[in-house]
Amino acid sequence: MTERTTVADSPAGVAEPATAPAEQAKDTRVDARPKNNRAWWLVLPVVVSVAFTAVIPLMTVVNYSVQDVFSPSERIFVGLEWFRDVARDPEVRGAFVRTLLFSAQVLLIEIPLGVAIAVAMPRRGVSVSVALVLVALPLLIPWNVVGTIWQIFARGDIGLGGWAINNVLGVNFNYTLDSTDAWLTVLAMDVWHWTPLVALLAYAGLRSIPQPYFQAAQIDGASGWATFRHIQLPRLRGVLTIAILLRFMDSFMIYTEPFVVTGGGPGNATSFLSILLSKIAVGQFDLGPAGAFSLLYFLFVQVLCYVFFTVLTRSGR
Amino acid sequence: MLDWMVWTVPTALVFAGLAVLLIAMTIWGRISPPVARRGFLRIETDRGDRLYIGLISAAVVLAGWIAITDLSMWLALGCALLVAVVIGIWG
Numbered sequence: 001m002t003e004r005t006t007v008a009d010s011p012a013g014v015a016e017p018a019t020a021p022a023e024q025a026k027d028t029r030v031d032a033r034p035k036n037n038r039a040w041w042l043v044l045p046v047v048v049s050v051a052f053t054a055v056i057p058l059m060t061v062v063n064y065s066v067q068d069v070f071s072p073s074e075r076i077f078v079g080l081e082w083f084r085d086v087a088r089d090p091e092v093r094g095a096f097v098r099t100l101l102f103s104a105q106v107l108l109i110e111i112p113l114g115v116a117i118a119v120a121m122p123r124r125g126v127s128v129s130v131a132l133v134l135v136a137l138p139l140l141i142p143w144n145v146v147g148t149i150w151q152i153f154a155r156g157d158i159g160l161g162g163w164a165i166n167n168v169l170g171v172n173f174n175y176t177l178d179s180t181d182a183w184l185t186v187l188a189m190d191v192w193h194w195t196p197l198v199a200l201l202a203y204a205g206l207r208s209i210p211q212p213y214f215q216a217a218q219i220d221g222a223s224g225w226a227t228f229r230h231i232q233l234p235r236l237r238g239v240l241t242i243a244i245l246l247r248f249m250d251s252f253m254i255y256t257e258p259f260v261v262t263g264g265g266p267g268n269a270t271s272f273l274s275i276l277l278s279k280i281a282v283g284q285f286d287l288g289p290a291g292a293f294s295l296l297y298f299l300f301v302q303v304l305c306y307v308f309f310t311v312l313t314r315s316g317r
Numbered sequence: 318m319l320d321w322m323v324w325t326v327p328t329a330l331v332f333a334g335l336a337v338l339l340i341a342m343t344i345w346g347r348i349s350p351p352v353a354r355r356g357f358l359r360i361e362t363d364r365g366d367r368l369y370i371g372l373i374s375a376a377v378v379l380a381g382w383i384a385i386t387d388l389s390m391w392l393a394l395g396c397a398l399l400v401a402v403v404i405g406i407w408g
Contacts, residue, residue: 059322059328060322062332064323066325066327072323073320075323083380084383087383087384088384299377299380303373303377310360314360314361
């Protein structure tokens with residue numbers, strides 16, 4: 001490691017404090033080079049814990065995905081057989097399409113709705129706290145409890161929501177029998193549970209816009225829509241990037257809520273990738289196919305997140 | 318001690334290869350720091366970014382291949398490596 005301290009070792013710099021701008025620029029360029037890399041040791045705990053909790057388990061998954069393992073001593077190398085099986089399994093493909101569709105719908109509903117709620121939320125006064133608490137409430141509820149709430153809420157016989165749809169609106173609604181009803185129930189539940197996250201992120205983003213922007217817009221006589229379109233929305237880019245990534249990943253990995261509400265049914269109407277994966281891994285204990293399945297699942301999430309992130313953060317430059 | 322990880326020779330070779338690749342990139346980065354530039358991907362990348370994109374794309378080629386066709390996986394590996402190299406050089 002090269003160890004050189006710049007200021008103390010350079011009397012020239014101390015003797016001549018008034019350096020020309022060009023020289024200063026040169027100085028910062030020199031300073032940007034690594035001089036003492038010992039601070040990297042501070043990263044070591046993270047490296048060790050990530051290795052323990054993520055990298056080593058992932059390596060094990062990779063090892064399982066190419067073998068038929070009965071016990072550590074009794075195992076058969078099968079090459080890419082599980083990958084071929086999983087990638088061509090109609091059930092897996094169905095679940096993949098379903099999950100992708102679900103994520104797309106979640107993003108299309110939750111992002112605009114969350115931004116709309118954030119714009120409508122009060123900016124000052126006591127009502128700010130009230131609005132924040134009310135909006136944040138669903139986020140405080142554990143996943144399985146959300147599932148239980150909606151499982152009862154959407155029931156036609158004892159649930160308020162299900163009862164109202166059946167008796168007030170007069171629409172026949174039964175999420176345990178009808179696949180569209182089951183899908184809509186899970187979608188409504190996700191919107192209820194997670195739109196607040198988007199709203200809070202967007203609200204924080206809106207609050208950070210300096211007031212002069214709005215004053216300038218007012219002077220120019222900009223309409224409410226123009227202010228939103230040209231001042232608020234562009235300034236929300238950062239938080240919306242995070243919101244889209246979080247909501248995509250979470251909805252693409254959704255497990256607990258549909259598991260509690262529908263258990264993947266009726267039929268396989270709401271059996272998303274994670275529900276199918278856990279059925280293969282935990283239910284049937286087929287660890288080889290489950291390993292191959294998880295790796296393909298992981299690869300897809302990885303690719304899509306990278307593309308989202310790149311498009312959202314670099315397209316403006 | 319590592320029995321529970323059920324290692325096989327091919328997977329061990331893959332991970333060793335990745336480790337060597339990362340170490341080599343680190344040393345290369347020390348010797349000549351990477352420079353960000355724009356290639357056919359139309360985004361600013363340095364060689365580390367291109368390595369990551371290349372490896373992920375190679376994995377996508379392999380996964381797509383196995384899902385669609387019965388042709389040899391060695392051919393798929395060749396295509397995947399070709400994709401990674403092309404992205405690494407001109408991406």
